[in-house]
Amino acid sequence: MQVYRWTLTMALSIVHRATGIALYVGTLLLVWWLVAAASGPAAYAHVQAFAGSIIGRLIVFGYTWALMHHMLSGIRHFVWDLGYGFKANEREALTWGALIGGIALTVLVWIIAYAIGGGR
Amino acid sequence: MSASDTPKRSMRTPLGRVRNLGAAHSGTSDFWRQRITAVAMTLLMIPGLVIIMMLLGRNQVYAAQTLSSIPVAVILLLFIFASAWHMKIGMQVVIEDYVHNEKLKLTAVMLNNFFSIAVALASTYAILKLSSGV
Numbered sequence: 001m002q003v004y005r006w007t008l009t010m011a012l013s014i015v016h017r018a019t020g021i022a023l024y025v026g027t028l029l030l031v032w033w034l035v036a037a038a039s040g041p042a043a044y045a046h047v048q049a050f051a052g053s054i055i056g057r058l059i060v061f062g063y064t065w066a067l068m069h070h071m072l073s074g075i076r077h078f079v080w081d082l083g084y085g086f087k088a089n090e091r092e093a094l095t096w097g098a099l100i101g102g103i104a105l106t107v108l109v110w111i112i113a114y115a116i117g118g119g120r
Numbered sequence: 121m122s123a124s125d126t127p128k129r130s131m132r133t134p135l136g137r138v139r140n141l142g143a144a145h146s147g148t149s150d151f152w153r154q155r156i157t158a159v160a161m162t163l164l165m166i167p168g169l170v171i172i173m174m175l176l177g178r179n180q181v182y183a184a185q186t187l188s189s190i191p192v193a194v195i196l197l198l199f200i201f202a203s204a205w206h207m208k209i210g211m212q213v214v215i216e217d218y219v220h221n222e223k224l225k226l227t228a229v230m231l232n233n234f235f236s237i238a239v240a241l242a243s244t245y246a247i248l249k250l251s252s253g254v
Contacts, residue, residue, distance in 0.1 A: 044180035117176030
């Protein structure tokens with residue numbers, strides 16, 4: 001680890017793993033939501049209360065970002081699997097694309113969510 | 121290393137050379153399934169987000185009704201199946217990379233299987249229960 005100069009691509013490789021692990025744990029939220037929906041109004045109200053709280057919103061926002069970033073970063077890996085994008089400038093462009101795209105998509109999803117959900 | 125650096129250029133990619141190989145001729149099956157499930161989830165991302173958006177701020181009665189509709193249930197089941205499989209493989213790679221104690225590693229891999237299967241089954245059960253309306 002100390003031998004190599006850190007590059008963005010290396011750092012983002014770790015972030016891909018970290019977001020993957022976060023999403024792994026975060027599936028518990030998905031399970032909770034679905035099981036609550038199947039259980040009844042009281043259980044569902046608990047999920048809604050949590051998701052609507054400040055901490056809940058922060059967690060779901062973080063989860064959204066982890067999902068969007070992991071997806072775009074994964075598409076980047078897919079491009080590499082297909083044998084493209086290995087030149088230095090291409091690597092950098094793909095990596096920046098995943099980083100900025102992940103943030104942009106997260107913000108976009110939340111703007112749409114507030115536009116739709118805010119009125120209900 | 122890019123393909124153009126190789127002196128003797130083969131039409132076969134490194135991936136092409138290892139495909140269908142391994143002791144059981146299935147050494148790359150996890151690699152391949154990881155890609156299938158990833159592509160599946162990418163394709164399901166927009167319908168999945170639409171379902172979430174439909175349910176924002178709605179009560180349980182509306183949510184239960186929506187989740188029990190056939191297209192919604194099928195999209196969610198596909199997503200759950202793909203994500204449970206994907207995360208099981210992904211976490212196993214992480215465990216195998218960082219856990220070097222054999223017993224600890226096997227325990228972690230086993231727990232990973234339990235967790236992933238539990239997530240898949242609990243979610244599937246919930247959706248099927250909603251769909252059957254009991």
